Amino acid sequence: MQPSPFTEAISTLASAGEIWIFSHQRPDGDALGSSLGLGLVLRQQGKKVRIFNQDPVPDLYHFLPGQESVEPVPAEAPGRNVLLVALDSSTWERIGPVFHAWKRPPGLNIDHHESNTGYGQVNIIDASEPSTASLVMRLLDDAGWKPAADAAANLFVGLTTDTGSFCYRGTTSRTFQIAARLVELGADPSELARECYQSISPPRFALRRLALQKIQFLAGGKLAILELDPGMFAESGALASDTEGLVEEALTIRGVEISALFEIRAGGALKVSLRSKGKYNVSRLAQEFGGGGHPGAAGINFAADPTPNQQAVLGRLLSLFP
Ligand code: AMP
Ligand code: MN
Ligand code: MN
Numbered sequence: 329m330q331p332s333p334f335t336e337a338i339s340t341l342a343s344a345g346e347i348w349i350f351s352h353q354r355p356d357g358d359a360l361g362s363s364l365g366l367g368l369v370l371r372q373q374g375k376k377v378r379i380f381n382q383d384p385v386p387d388l389y390h391f392l393p394g395q396e397s398v399e400p401v402p403a404e405a406p407g408r409n410v411l412l413v414a415l416d417s418s419t420w421e422r423i424g425p426v427f428h429a430w431k432r433p434p435g436l437n438i439d440h441h442e443s444n445t446g447y448g449q450v451n452i453i454d455a456s457e458p459s460t461a462s463l464v465m466r467l468l469d470d471a472g473w474k475p476a477a478d479a480a481a482n483l484f485v486g487l488t489t490d491t492g493s494f495c496y497r498g499t500t501s502r503t504f505q506i507a508a509r510l511v512e513l514g515a516d517p518s519e520l521a522r523e524c525y526q527s528i529s530p531p532r533f534a535l536r537r538l539a540l541q542k543i544q545f546l547a548g549g550k551l552a553i554l555e556l557d558p559g560m561f562a563e564s565g566a567l568a569s570d571t572e573g574l575v576e577e578a579l580t581i582r583g584v585e586i587s588a589l590f591e592i593r594a595g596g597a598l599k600v601s602l603r604s605k606g607k608y609n610v611s612r613l614a615q616e617f618g619g620g621g622h623p624g625a626a627g628i629n630f631a632a633d634p635t636p637n638q639q640a641v642l643g644r645l646l647s648l649f650p
Contacts, residue, residue: 333452337436338471340450344411346376350401350434351460352417353382353424356572357524359416360385361486362438362460364394366415368479369468382424386569388532391523392485393478405430415439416460416486418620420447438463440490442611443620455622458498461486462506477514484515489524492576496624497606528573535566536574539589543578547649552578553642556591575601586610588645590638598634600641602626608648617641 341347349367351359359381367379379394380401389395401424406412414434417423418441437448440463442455457463461483468475475483487507491499494507511517528536538560544553554575561568571591578587586608589601600617602610604624611626617640619628630637 334470336450346410349379349413350423351415352422355381357489358459358486361482362415362464365479365483366464369473369475401426411435418444459487459490480510480513480515484510531565532570534564549583550585552584552587554589558594575603592634598630598637600628
């Protein structure tokens with residue numbers, strides 16, 4: 329019988345001399361929460377662990393225990409004795425160009441994106457899991473490695489942010505069971521909610537206000553379109569990471585089925601974020617343009633030609649509402 333990926337992952341982690349943990353660039357609550365949660369537990373198990381991201385930890389997540397130890401990805405790959413672990417990253421490229429240039433596949437790839445390409449040597453991919461953090465928790469349970477309060481708080485943040493505070497589809501009784509376990513282990517839901525949802529910076533709010541002033545409703549109010557350009561970042565003083573949560577804002581409106589955010593970057597790249605209340609699978613649509621994600625939350629990156637690419641995605645979105 330083939331060993332399960334969980335068994336293989338646990339023995340890979342247990343036998344590693346040193347472990348380096350990575351997650352997708354422009355990290356969100358789940359990328360950071362799963363990385364720090366796993367990293368802190370492994371450190372407690374006596375492992376030498378380093379945690380990396382291509383981009384700095386956004387201000388909003390400076391409350392996460394252990395976040396000060398997150399390092400930028402170095403130019404050189406480490407020796408072969410170091411186990412590379414990728415978390416919450418649907419593709420190898422999403423970890424960022426510095427890591428990708430090492431041309432060394434991660435030994436372990438743990439993720440909950442249905443579009444994950446299985447680029448690791450050992451892959452734990454479960455699209456039924458609402459967050460990578462909860463998938464990590466299952467792995468820790470299997471291994472018998474108990475998170476301390478600091479790790480539990482990180483895993484809870486990954487779970488609450490990726491489920492939209494336990495509201496999105498994919499939130500099941502098991503999600504609440506894992507959340508309950510994390511609370512028993514020391515995660516404080518009200519304190520973490522205050523940090524995650526009631527602590528946005530004034531520039532982030534100013535950017536949100538600029539974007540919402542120009543929101544467009546198409547397809548009889550079923551499709552909401554938001555746009556961001558470099559001028560709006562300059563005017564608000566917001567950072568690149570301050571877009572998190574904006575596209576979800578339009579879904580709060582009755583009748584809106586899909587919300588799309590088109591973010592034009594200074595160099596002419598275009599980032600598209602798509603959210604659906606559930607009737608439409610935006611991951612499938614994103615994949616038609618080389619992007620991916622989950623049925624309810626997906627993204628696409630275009631390196632250039634923002635205007636025609638935006639028109640193409642918009643045309644496809646409108647075709648969903650005949
Ligand atoms: P975002 O809109 O960036 O918050 O992303 C929503 C979801 O789609 C997240 O789960 C991302 O991991 C995923 N995603 C975003 N952009 C891409 C992309 N270019 N390729 C694959 N997955 C993506
Ligand atoms: Mn993520
Ligand atoms: Mn995630």
